[in-house]
Amino acid sequence: MRPVDPRSPHAAPPPSRGVHHLALNTDDMKATIDFYAGVLGMPLVHALRVPPGVGVGPGNRGNPPFENLRHYFFDAGGDSLVAFFEIPKGAKPQADRNAVAAMQHCSFTTTPAQFDAVMQRLRDAGVDVxxxxxxxxxxxxxYFYDPNGIRLEYSCQHGDGDNPRVLERWTQTRDEALGELRTLSDDAQWLDAVTRHLPASR
Known part of the structure; x- marks a missing residue:
């Protein structure tokens, strides 16, 4: 078993170090760039066209089923990316964010200074917050919406200063988690399996 991340308050190391990229859809890449880079301050770092055959051909690996799509990536901080495919206008309806298998919203971690700065940038751009x-x-x-109707969130743990510790703040004790999980199942073996890694106290 590999060592537990020293920042993690629980004892079950995940098989990844975080999100590589979140892939979303737009039908207006220019407006998306203007919002993510211009308003939110996420620099555009990679701009490509999906290679031939990857959209509708045998090489499709789950991409949107269109050829020659733009696929652009923005630096979301923390060594992670937010990416967009540009779907042809009118080819697909806008999604219901509250539907099963939809993305309800995406939250980004900020420091107090970043939190205040992004609030001001949004207000200056006339975005409802x-x-x-x-x-x-x-x-x-x-909370606010991007130009595509995607619900976004910026989250700040003011007491952490410039070193946000998301896992430390959000990891419950075993008893706290069990209080809710028992409303889902009374299978003692399952309850033990999904909570044994949690700490006994904070």
Whole structure:
């Protein structure tokens, strides 16, 4: 078993070190660039066209089923990316974010200085912002929509300063998790299996 991340308060190391990229869809790449790079300050770092045969051909690996799509990547911070495919206008309807298998929203971690700066950038751009709202675990969030109708969130743990510790804040004790999980199942073996890695106390 590989060593547990020293920042992790639980004892079950995941098989990845985080999100590589989140792939989303737009039908207006220019407006998407203007919002993510210009308003949110996420630099565009990679711009490509999907290679021939990957859209509708035998090489499709789950990409949108169109040829010659733009696929652009933005630096989301923390060594992770947000990517967009540009779907042809009118080819697909706008998704219901509350549908099963849809992305309900995406939250980005910020420091207090970043949190204040992004709120100001959004307000300066005339974007409607909900919050800041206390969302639990010592975290405040703001919510807003991008030009594609994607719900986004910025989350800040003010007490962490410039070193956000998301796992430390959000990992429950075993008893806290069991209090909710017992509403889902009374299988003691299953409950033990999904909570044994959690700490006994904070």
């Amino acid at each position: 909900l919050g800041p709202i206390d969302v639990g675990a010592g975290t405040q969030s703001i």
